[in-house]
Amino acid sequence: MAKILVTGGAGYIGSHIVNLLGSFDHEITVYDNLSTGRRESVVNGELIVADLENLDTLEKLIIDKKFDACFHFAGSIIVPESVTDPLKYYNNNTNNTLNLLNLCIKHKVNKFIFSSTAAVYGMAPGGVCSEDMQVEPINPYGRTKLMTEWMLEDIAAAHENFEFVILRYFNVAGANVDGKVGQCSPLSTHLIKIACETALGKRDKMFVFGDDYDTPDGTCIRDYIHVDDLAQAHLDALAYLLKGGKSTLCNCGYGHGYSVNEVLEVVKKVSGKDFIVEKAPRRAGDAPKLMSKAEKIAKVLKWKPKYDDLDLIVKTAYDWEKNLK
Ligand SMILES: NC(=O)c1ccc[n+]([C@@H]2O[C@H](COP(=O)([O-])OP(=O)(O)OC[C@H]3O[C@@H](n4cnc5c(N)ncnc54)[C@H](O)[C@@H]3O)[C@@H](O)[C@H]2O)c1
Known part of the structure; x- marks a missing residue:
């Protein structure tokens, strides 16, 4: 103890x-x-x-x-x-x-x-x-x-x-898989939370900041x-x-990533809701790609992730957001 x-x-x-x-x-x-x-x-x-x-x-x-x-x-x-x-x-x-x-x-x-x-x-x-x-x-x-x-x-x-x-x-x-805790942060800048809020009508629309990056669909990739x-x-x-x-x-991190557009597609699929996404200029200081090299944590701390699944990440976030007052 x-x-x-x-x-x-x-x-x-x-x-x-x-x-x-x-x-x-x-x-x-x-x-x-x-x-x-x-x-x-x-x-x-x-x-x-x-x-x-x-x-x-x-x-x-x-x-x-x-x-x-x-x-x-x-x-x-x-x-x-x-x-x-x-x-x-x-x-x-x-x-x-x-x-x-x-x-x-x-x-x-x-x-x-x-x-x-x-x-x-x-x-x-x-x-x-x-x-x-x-x-x-x-x-x-x-x-x-x-x-x-x-x-x-x-x-x-x-x-x-x-x-x-x-x-x-x-x-x-995402949020706890048993639904006990989740993200309540006011003024969050996290993409998945904002997309879930928009899918639930808590926001009228959301923005994608830059779609001309050197990535396959032009939007930023994150892990x-x-x-x-x-x-x-x-x-x-x-x-x-x-x-x-x-x-x-x-x-x-998991060592691989998804683009902003890929994440938004998953939020639309999981929520079953279409919502307004507007293009906006790039933000200063957004790197096109940020992914972790993920070997060290597995080796040193013996970390074995269980939830490396974007659909599940989005589903837990969406379910939490739906019940959040
Ligand atoms: N959320 C992310 O994606 C992310 C990414 C990288 C690093 N981090 C780091 O993880 C940590 C936790 O982030 P989070 O997303 O849970 O943020 P959060 O804002 O939800 O949690 C921060 C907590 O600290 C408390 N707090 C802040 N200042 C305090 C103070 N002076 N005295 C006592 N309590 C205080 C707040 O009330 C809050 O409960 C932060 O240090 C952040 O830099 C977060």
């Missing part, structure tokens, strides 16, 4: 990890300010509603609970907002993470699992991203996540008992990973660290 701190565990991804953690004999404490998360998304463990900025509350909790491990999901995640309000991102993603890491080192929370992102790869020449390739984020969001990766590497080098797993997520999508498979990767990372595994960094 391990004592686990989950920052941001009321959010989209964190809630799926908390859901899966419930099948194990771990003591779970979620720390979340509910800025984008929801109380009812925390289906296991104890929820502490507080901000990472509230260092007294956070330190007292860490002292009281003597956590063995921390999953760090809390953060701000909207790329366009990070461009217009970079300070929010440097404060919430970099500064708050630095403060959390200070407390982890001070109170010997020595296993740390961090949500990073394919955004650290930037334009990714060639479109297939391997963990050892050059990272060149092109927006403040990606830079703040990369800064945390660097902090973790430097801290682990200096503190021999501290070990981390960094997971670089590709395009996370969509089911959120329950992503959650399993976190459990594998925890098991790896608890067994004495050394610090490591892995991509989290």
Whole structure:
């Protein structure tokens, strides 16, 4: 049994990890300010509603609970907002993470699992991203996540008992296959969520940004990973660290992708609804193709994904969205 701190565990991804953690004999404490998360998304463990900025509350909790491990999901995640309000991102993603890491080192929370992102790869020449390739984020969001990766590497080098797993997520999508949790995020920029909202009439129409990329149908290609498979990767990372595994960094994706048009076709098929999709100009900074090289996570963390199926990803997202108030 391990004592686990989950920052941001009321959010989209964190809630799926908390859901899966419930099948194990771990003591779970979620720390979340509910800025984008929801109380009812925390289906296991104890929820502490507080901000990472509230260092007294956070330190007292860490002292009281003597956590063995921390999953760090809390953060701000909207790329366009990070461009217009970079300070929010440097404060919430970099500064708050630095403060959390200070407390982890001070109170010997020595296993740390961090949500990073394919955004650290930037334009990714060639479109297939391997963990050892050059990272060149092109927006403040990606830079703040990369800064945390660097902090973790430097801290682990200096503190021999501290070990981390960094997971670089590709395009996370879908909802829990048992329908217990799903994506509630306001102002989401995720394609599958937006398409499901449009199919359900929650939006009048949606946009495809650019159809003249150098891809077979001209629209961007991304590597969509089911959120329950992503959650399993976190459990594998925890098991790896608890067994004495050394610090490591892995991509989290399936290693192949779908174009925007292919995804929209699947949403129309699964929902049985046609909806208005308008063409819009390319957005600055959208790489034509972003897919993971997916071998390392299988080898190091023994991750075996179960839901690599776009129809299923879309169906779980659509069913969740239909019931979402
Ligand atoms: N969703 C994706 O596709 C994706 C892709 C790559 C990486 N990530 C990373 O995964 C993590 C989780 O993303 P998500 O999609 O679940 O986002 P989300 O917005 O649904 O979840 C973030 C959670 O953190 C909480 N939070 C934010 N700031 C906080 C603070 N200062 N103090 C306490 N709680 C705070 C929010 O209330 C929310 O519950 C983020 O770090 C994000 O950068 C997400």
